[in-house]
Amino acid sequence: MQREMIERAKALLADGTVNRVIGWKAGEFDYDITPAVFTTAEELDAGFLYNDLCAANLSKYLIKESRKEGKILAFLKPCDTYSFSQLLKEHRIWRDHVYVIGVPCEGKVDVDTVKSKGITGICSMRCDGETVRVETLYGEESIKKDEAMADRCLNCKSKKHVVYDELMGEEGDVLDSHRFDMVEKLENMTPDERFAFWRGELSRCIRCNACRNVCPACTCEKCVFDNDASGIAQKAAVDSFEENMFHIIRAFHVAGRCTDCGECSRVCPQNIPLHLLNRKFIKDIDELYGEYQAGADPDTKPPLNTFTQEDAEPSVIYERGGNK
Amino acid sequence: MQVNNSEFKPKIVAFCCNWCSYAGADLAGTNRLNYPADVKIIRVPCSCRVNPMFILRAFQRGADGVILCGCHPGDCHYTTGNYYTRRRMTLLFSMLDYLGIEKERTRVEWVSAAEGAKFAATMNDFVETVTKLGENKRLEDLRCKEK
């Protein structure tokens, strides 16, 4: 696939369709892959990479890239296309400056997940069918691929590309994932347990803003939390309240717009399962206002920007689940 | 330490839309319908003006309960405002509940300009509920607590 992508990119560069290519660039190890813009065939040969470790969602970069001169070729995985489509819907990307090639994704191996299995000192990593072979400072190890994948890939919502100019490989389908299982589990806890759970998680937040800055839905020119005039600007989550506030408001601001790409949880240095906040909103929206997948189509109104006269009353939350 | 609930005076912030609920609150006053002084009303043009930030801000600053009152669905002065409110607040409150914060501390109630009695009754009920819950601990900002 990688070879094919490089050839196609070269061809599109050569015929002038595009003048840049955004993709993934190899790092020092197999897993430290950086999103990068390539402008020449040589650069592509030297560094372009696509494999089971290329996890970053490139769609957000296109906000800036599409505003530049000329057209850029973007390789997008199925879940990236949802983000891309949502960004188009919000007029954040200049569509005619982007040439999208959809590329297949079989789920990405996550180095942190591998490390959490006790494999450390990883110098190289290679997918061999369903097995991931890892070379470490301390010898060779192997791990099953599905044990090496992050939650977001294990519960992949769709292998279908919702927007593209060209597709490589077979088109996949929308999947029936179990992505709400954990949300449900939390819902079934008592409020005390839930409170304890979230305190345990959110108290680790260091307010590095990685979740926000990587999020393809967070595209404000200036975030309310950075804007002193907003009255709620905060920098370091000084009090536990501020941790809650930041994550509640952030989740609320992306509610109905979050495509559940899972980047927030991927980049969190503290391994906070932030996607569980977004998924809660998605689940509520699905249950209360009808199934809605952000980014799935260009026209439907985001659920928080529309209504029906028959919508549930807020008291529904008192009724739901009794005294859970 | 056991909180003595009979002495606990909750702080309640009530956001009322200018056209229905604020008028309903006025009517409660005109009819001398008593409700606890712990309830303080903030006038907003429409319930849809209430940003989730305001609600969290109130909790941060020491509110023990926040109630939002608007026109009945379908009667919004601006036609559609309270429909948005309804969705926004349903989701917000559900999220607070999900985080383990007592859901009884937040409420949305539709009160028309004619429902002075309902306004007073709602406030009495809400204050009672929040009083039972006691002080807001789960969504407090320790810095804002009087030392």
Place this chain on the structure above:
Amino acid sequence: MDRETLIPQVGVVTDIRQDTPDVKTFRVVGLDGKKLFEHIPGQCAMVSVPGVGEGMFSITSSPTNEAYMEFSIKKCGCLTSWLHMIEPDQQVTVRGPYGNGFPVESALKGKDLLFIAGGIGLAPLRSVINYVRDKRENYGKVQIVYGSRSKEDLVDYQEIINEWMKDDGVEVFLTIDREQEGWDGHVGFVPNYVKELNPDLGLTVLMCGPPIMIKFTLAGLKELGFKETQVYTTMELRMKCGVGKCGRCNIGNKYVCKDGPVFRFDQLDELPSEY
């Protein structure tokens, strides 16, 4: 015992003078009625209103003023707008002094001095000018070129007319950007005026003003034959925490809070162009 560098003292604003439509000069003393601390001309102090903000301002009064300090503050942001609303007896907090200041007791001593200022840029220079005027014997001749948008925008106009202009050995050249009724002085931008005046190449230049003025004046001075080693400026706007630790004020490896804010242009030349 280390000096507490971040904890401010409380100062009382004893007098507020409206200098121009958007500049006020505040006179500040300590709670005991005495001057808060000593300083070198060109040094700054952090003035703050708790809950509103902190701001770094150059101390515009001369160290020779034993009674009080003055800050000339232009209304531009949240804190400065707030300061413009206050009335005498309002307390503020002050910490400092910060920065190196002008080398009035070393490099500048005995020199002929040319001050070039634009707009509120007079504020840091005023401290030096008055210092030099008070210690006249230590310095050669003094020339001051000061320009502003209009007559009303000239800061310390009264002091300039009533004191500076009457001093021996002090020449003041005022200019305003556009013709104005009741103004018979020079009209034109500062850089051009400096070139017109064709100052003596032996002068040491102290310059402060808006970046665009600095840029063109420096170019003009160079054309006239001045060397960068002769020209000083101050970059106090780059100061944030005042102590050179918060990580903002550096230009390359130089920290404006500690190594500045007063720089000679040849020093700036060695630094990355990040200012």
Place this chain on the structure above:
Amino acid sequence: MQRIGVFICHCGTNIAATVDVKAVAEALKHEPGVVFSTDYPYMCSEAGQNIVKDAIRDYHLSGVVICSCSPRMHEATFRKAAAVAGLNPYMVEIANIREQCSWIHKDIPQATEKAITLGKAAIAKVHLNAPLYAGESPVVKRALVIGGGIAGIQTALDIADAGFPVDIVETKPTIGGKMTQLDKTFPTLDCAACILTPKMVDCAQNENIKIYSYSEVTDVKGFVGNFTVTIKRKARYVDETKCTGCGICTEKCPMKKVPNEFNLGMNNRSAVYIPFAQAVPKVATIDPEHCNMLKKGKCGLCAKVCTAGAIDYKQKDEFIEEQYGAIVVATGYNPINLDKFDEFAYSQSKDVITSLEFERLTNAAGPTSGTLLRPSDGKHPHTIVFVQCVGSRDTSGCGKEYCSKICCMYTAKHAMLTREKYPDTDVYVFYIDVRTPGKSFDEFYRRAVEQYGVHYIKGMVGKIVPQADGTLAVQASDLLDNKQLHINADLVVLAAAIEPDKSARPLATMLTASMDTNDFFTEAHPKLRPVESPTAGVFLSGTCQGPKDIPETVSQAGAAASKVIGLLCKDKLTCNPCVAHSDEWMCNGCSACEKVCPYGAITYEDKEFRMPDRTTAIRRVAIVNEAVCQGCGACTVACPSGAMDLKGFSNSQIMAEVDAICK
């Protein structure tokens, strides 16, 4: 930081009896920024207002807080007083310490404490108030009426009578609408044409009225007082100014087999046609679908016979742009399509007709010249079955859930007229309920039953099966007698539900006017502003807002006209200054605000910005039309960045109040 004056009203004893007003004045005196604080028995009295005015001048106040009764009571009073004293009226805030404090609390210390808190909240807010200025926008003194039926005609006439120019845009070649197709009108049974055509003529002759017939609105820009409307004048291939309406062309036209829409296809017309004798404007129109000259370039007969030289085969659609101050929507209705009701055999038998077709069959100008004859064989029908509520009050999903309102009465009319003209005819009416709430309506219905012997049967028609002998087997149930009925009818008339005209929805989008799920336009307020749409400057007339009969339509038309006149009488509109405002540096153009705006007040612009790094960038940003925004604030919450804020109720103001209350 403001210089604030605080004024505590005793309201006689209304406040002072339970709130220690002196204590409140004293406590608030020490709040930051407060330079003056006092109390007075009646703040709203002239003397009280003078205290406020004097303090504003003497203490150079930049903000005023009045602790008194509800702002709904006296906010305007104190704002005016402040304005008189030279303070921007929006620098006044009211703390409601009567309705929301003294009147509901009995305990004096408690009420006093609450009053102080409310005062502090108002002070906190006023610190962040900024002077607001009500903008003004000029009013174009011309109205547009979309739709030339009785609703549009009446509205236009009333507006024109008041002296304002008004344009009617009608998509058909003539104005008149559905009413021209009706025979008699209930309950007085006067002839529709007799009462309508004079009004049509009035329209044509009124100097203030301009009729754009055979035209459509294709674009609407602007806002109340200032709409720019693009009107497409469809090519009619006849020069309106030259055509005399003599009709020679229609007679000579060789293409005579075009279904006549005026008679609902029950007879034919020529390719060049005048819809009916009293059409306004009375000019011919060439139907390009059927004209041989336009289709094949052969014929040209009409041009030859036209002595006025009005025929112009080269005519093109023309787009004109006009300015209007107000727009009235009068797009009317249509009977629903009956495809989904095939149990009534409408598509199978010519003798199953709609009520509107029945109108044509009984109309002297209709295909049968007013004689009631079966469409299939031209014979006189002896048994007629009327079926009510065909598609109305239908919860099955095939029809409409609402009641079409007019069917009960026109069916009674049809039944009665049939029995009167043809006493030998048996007339059955199947109904769910008969609804006759209207002046003389129930009397009318009873006359049909009692005087004319119409068989009213409460029940449903299950099926209609055309028989070999040309009759129609009607299977029905009689709910009162609880039995099945079989009637062999000669003619079946279906009272089809009515629905808004199809053009309404795209028009609503253009106007940013809201619609309900049935595509009826929604009112600004269902009770109190029934003829205004929520979009300022857009008014509703007739059935586009909901089913109604002619008198109701005419009265709503008049009401809409009076609202329009009220608007056009003003030279300038004063806007509510408490409107949304977008900070274009923070806006990212995501369109969330636009989606929740009920007034269409938000538009987007690609604007060029000079960025701090001296490059220029084109950014899509939201622009709020302050003349259209009503200040609800829905957009401010939809906007995640806070770029959108509401003047007078800004985020920081409300949060300052929250802080003060929770302190």
Place this chain on the structure above:
Amino acid sequence: MLKLPIAKLDEFFAAIAAKETLYLPVDNEGGQAQYKEWKEGVSLSRALNTVRSAKDFFFPQTENLMEFKTQGKAIEVIDSRKESEDFVIFGVRACDARSFTILDKVFLVDPVDTYYKTRREHGTIISLACTRPEETCFCPLFGIDATEPEGDMRGWMTEDALYLEPVTEKGTALAQALGDLLEDADAAPVEEQKENTKKILEKLPFSKLDMEEFNGDNLLKLFDSPKWAGLSEACLGCGTCTFVCPTCQCYDIRDFNTGHGIQRFRCWDSCMYSDFTRMAHGNPRLTQLERFRQRFMHKLVYFPSNNDGEYGCVGCGRCLSKCPISMNIVKVIKTLGEDK
């Protein structure tokens, strides 16, 4: 050399905790190590290092500097600091142990930061030698010996014992206070462990990067390098690298109105944030390139040029494993180092 049988580890912790607050790396809910206060039942994490560095102890993410009370026109300044209590940090790795000397060069030079200084004086550091370095480690590059960490007392953990060696007076005092819990021991097992670890350290991929380019003389050349554009293009501008970094010390001072006073607090800030340098006159670092460059120039050029060649990096590798886009100081060193 002192020795503590591993079975007595809890006893050892308890003994310290009885005297002073003891912090040590503990596994948290996120499955990673984090410094937490030792309490009965808390066990030492087996992870190589904590996600957040140990700088928190001396330069916490947020700290209240002072309070203000205002009344009318009057202001009262209240130094709300309480006398800091003594504390012990156990398990600091060599990289973090070195980071304190780097922070000292910022906070303890004139004008001294008294908040930092007080904490520094009250803290006792028990460092712990590494035995299982990871691929991201490159402390040898900065002359740090992971087998012989700095600190008030240094320790080596073997399978059956904890070996300790007091280094400073503070360390000696602590060892003495622990009395008979510690016994004198032979250093041989420690030496053996060191040997083994060193073999791994030898294999570390980045421990021998070429640093020749990075000195004050090349300041302008490096600053003007065209390569910054490519290096910084994917940077998200988040603060992850700066917040996990043991030597990053940029801060912001802010006021918070609590409703009954103003709290002035200091909190971590990041030079990677877009409005970090936004000040009264504008923003001198407008693009992410400039901010990205600032961070690395500071660590690799500015800091050494002002501090006798000492780099502002200790090679702990946190930014390597935590950067969301896997851009890091090693890639910067490699890329810019090519231009010799």
